[in-house]
Amino acid sequence: xxxxQMNMVQAINDAxxxxxxRDDRVVVLGEDVGKVGGVFRVTQGLWDEFxxxxxxxxxxxxGGIVGTAIGMALYGLVPVPEIQFADFIYPAYDQIVSELAKxxxxxxxxxTAKMVVRTPVGGGIRGGLYHSQSPESLFIHVAGLxxxxxxxxxxxxxLLLASIRDPDPVLFFEPKRIYRAAKxxxxxxxxxxxxxxxxxxxxxxxxxxxxWGAMLYEAVAAADEARKQxxxxxxxxxxxxxxxxxxxxxASVKKTGRLVVVHEAPKTCGFGAELVALVNExxxxxxxxxxxxxxxxxxxxxxxxxxxxxxxAHRILPAMLETARY
Amino acid sequence: xxxxxxxxxxxxxxxxxxGSLDPAHAGALTDELAVALYEHMVLxxxxxxxxxxxxxxxxxxxxxxxxxxxxxIVGAAAAMLDDDWIFPSARExxxxxxxxxxxxxxxxHVFGTARDxxxxxxxxxxxxWRAARVASCSPLVGTQIPHxxxxxxxxxxxxxxxxxxVYFGDGATSSGDFHTGxxxxxxxxxxxxxxxxxxGFAVSTPVARQSAPSGLAVKAVAYxxxxxxxxxxxxxxxxxxxxAARDRAVAGGGGTLVxxxxxxxERVDPVERLRRHLEARALWDAARExxxxxxxxxxxxxxxxxxxxxxxxxxxxxxxxxxxxxTASAPHARAxx
Numbered sequence: 001x002x003x004x005q006m007n008m009v010q011a012i013n014d015a016x017x018x019x020x021x022r023d024d025r026v027v028v029l030g031e032d033v034g035k036v037g038g039v040f041r042v043t044q045g046l047w048d049e050f051x052x053x054x055x056x057x058x059x060x061x062x063g064g065i066v067g068t069a070i071g072m073a074l075y076g077l078v079p080v081p082e083i084q085f086a087d088f089i090y091p092a093y094d095q096i097v098s099e100l101a102k103x104x105x106x107x108x109x110x111x112t113a114k115m116v117v118r119t120p121v122g123g124g125i126r127g128g129l130y131h132s133q134s135p136e137s138l139f140i141h142v143a144g145l146x147x148x149x150x151x152x153x154x155x156x157x158x159l160l161l162a163s164i165r166d167p168d169p170v171l172f173f174e175p176k177r178i179y180r181a182a183k184x185x186x187x188x189x190x191x192x193x194x195x196x197x198x199x200x201x202x203x204x205x206x207x208x209x210x211x212w213g214a215m216l217y218e219a220v221a222a223a224d225e226a227r228k229q230x231x232x233x234x235x236x237x238x239x240x241x242x243x244x245x246x247x248x249x250x251a252s253v254k255k256t257g258r259l260v261v262v263h264e265a266p267k268t269c270g271f272g273a274e275l276v277a278l279v280n281e282x283x284x285x286x287x288x289x290x291x292x293x294x295x296x297x298x299x300x301x302x303x304x305x306x307x308x309x310x311x312x313a314h315r316i317l318p319a320m321l322e323t324a325r326y
Numbered sequence: 327x328x329x330x331x332x333x334x335x336x337x338x339x340x341x342x343x344x345g346s347l348d349p350a351h352a353g354a355l356t357d358e359l360a361v362a363l364y365e366h367m368v369l370x371x372x373x374x375x376x377x378x379x380x381x382x383x384x385x386x387x388x389x390x391x392x393x394x395x396x397x398x399i400v401g402a403a404a405a406m407l408d409d410d411w412i413f414p415s416a417r418e419x420x421x422x423x424x425x426x427x428x429x430x431x432x433x434x435h436v437f438g439t440a441r442d443x444x445x446x447x448x449x450x451x452x453x454x455w456r457a458a459r460v461a462s463c464s465p466l467v468g469t470q471i472p473h474x475x476x477x478x479x480x481x482x483x484x485x486x487x488x489x490x491x492v493y494f495g496d497g498a499t500s501s502g503d504f505h506t507g508x509x510x511x512x513x514x515x516x517x518x519x520x521x522x523x524x525x526g527f528a529v530s531t532p533v534a535r536q537s538a539p540s541g542l543a544v545k546a547v548a549y550x551x552x553x554x555x556x557x558x559x560x561x562x563x564x565x566x567x568x569x570a571a572r573d574r575a576v577a578g579g580g581g582t583l584v585x586x587x588x589x590x591x592e593r594v595d596p597v598e599r600l601r602r603h604l605e606a607r608a609l610w611d612a613a614r615e616x617x618x619x620x621x622x623x624x625x626x627x628x629x630x631x632x633x634x635x636x637x638x639x640x641x642x643x644x645x646x647x648x649x650x651x652x653t654a655s656a657p658h659a660r661a662x663x
Contacts, residue, residue: 111456
């Protein structure tokens with residue numbers, strides 16, 4: 001298979017272009033997604049190729065973007081709305097939670113509003129309080145949504161193709177800190193990465209580490225240091241947050257007996273809490289140490305001290321070592 | 327300096343107090359349609375009265391009655407063409423019935439039986455009818471307005487001659503989704519007819535506590551939409567106004583906010599108003615009235631009795647439809663603990 005070196009932005013753009021050429025029903029809409037190609041340039045060039053009936057600059061209203069996209073989906077289109085930053089998604093929260101997530105269930109499957117809501121998440125880009133948050137657990141908690149967060153260009157394209165073809169609404173979180181920093185070989189044309197399947201990016205026997213998005217690289221960096229001290233970590237990139245690949249997680253913990261979960265969002269009621277609970281329910285007798293969460297603090301996201309807030313490698317390493325030596 | 331806001335226009339009407347019809351609207355109403363509208367409004371009234379009674383007896387949990395609003399609801403639904411979409415709010419079950427939802431299907435929905443299309447998931451919420459594009463809506467106020475605009479907008483981009491009708495009450499004009507939806511409608515020139523039933527009250531709150539201007543149609547101006555006030559107890563006027571708005575929108579002339587002004591039913595009864603017209607037109611008499619009332623009452627009673635006695639959905643159906651594949655919906659969704 002021919003591959004091309006791409007970053008995340010290019011890979012997601014490639015996926016959108018591929019799907020829009022393949023399927024006339026696919027439309028992109030959002031704030032500034034048209035001529036300018038989005039504030040991160042993810043939709044660059046799509047307006048020139050597909051025109052303003054399929055690449056639509058909308059009024060500045062997230063609730064309107066998702067609300068009208070629900071109508072478009074009812075009509076039979078496949079909308080891919082962009083919310084400019086995940087921090088801006090709350091005006092659309094009612095439409096996502098009360099309408100989008102419940103359409104299939106409340107209509108006995110007669111109506112669906114299949115769409116992929118793309119939005120950049122996470123910190124580390126000097127975005128400050130309102131351009132850095134990671135709200136994934138607020139959506140995982142709502143029955144009726146799938147939640148995806150890729151960590152590299154190959155997965156980003158393959159997961160986006162799979163998301164657009166999936167029959168359910170998908171929230172597609174794009175870790176903006178690695179939009180251009182994460183580079184890799186991306187296959188040309190057609191392939192998908194299955195929703196609901198995690199990836200063991202590094203096998204190891206001592207500690208299972210669960211991470212996703214930009215924090216995966218911090219977990220890998222910490223694991224490099226841990227290795228120097230004789231601790232081998234098995235790093236699992238969840239890729240899909242919901243439905244989560246509980247089988248891969250549980251199989252890993254049964255092997256290592258130890259668990260570290262890493263995420264940017266605040267610790268309390270973050271997705272780490274659910275992951276630890278799932279492991280406790282299914283692999284309790286295999287655990288050799290209490291599971292550990294290395295997360296953002298239970299505060300709003302800070303501007304100046306963002307690198308103190310984020311669970312970077314220097315905070316993950318002690319958790320790995322203490323867990324291994326418990 | 328001149329302000330845009332002004333006293334609202336008097337609502338448009340077509341039916342006169344003596345039962346005659348303004349000749350300007352005569353073309354809108356064939357004999358056959360006049361009788362069909364009347365029969366359907368009687369059905370709507372009967373359903374409401376029975377369900378309100380069942381709610382008061384504690385048999386069903388809730389029912390949002392539309393007594394007195396039959397002309398606005400049925401007239402607007404009748405104005406739309408077969409390919410058009412309809413988005414109800416909490417009180418427009420009569421629109422789904424007009425579009426062909428069988429009374430039995432509605433009764434099963436009300437009681438949340440195993441034969442309810444929602445599997446009992448969403449009984450008490452607005453009924454939908456997929457076969458005739460009556461959409462599934464929640465009872466949350468205003469959220470369906472952007473959906474209607476999205477359908478209409480999509481149809482316009484696909485060059486289809488399709489419009490969307492969306493209903494809501496006067497309280498919804500205070501919601502963010504009303505503003506958002508109508509703003510998108512204006513910007514995109516989506517072929518939408520937004521029908522506001524202004525009965526003066528949202529539950530207990532008077533319209534003066536919702537909105538400062540007297541009259542709600544004036545809000546259309548700020549969105550680049552047409553705004554029309556119509557007598558919401560006059561089914562012929564509603565039919566005529568909504569049809570004109572629908573046709574103009576599909577032709578690319580922009581959407582319309584229709585304010586259907588509806589006084590309390592004790593003051594003006596829309597069903598009686600249409601009956602007076604049918605009588606003036608020699609289409610109706612006491613014998614036909616007696617026969618219709620008896621038939622409708624029997625139909626409604628039979629449908630409700632059957633649904634009331636029907637089986638509940640099986641417990642496992644709680645999980646149906648969370649996601650397309652129920653096994654994928656959650657790793658522990660079906661686990662009993």
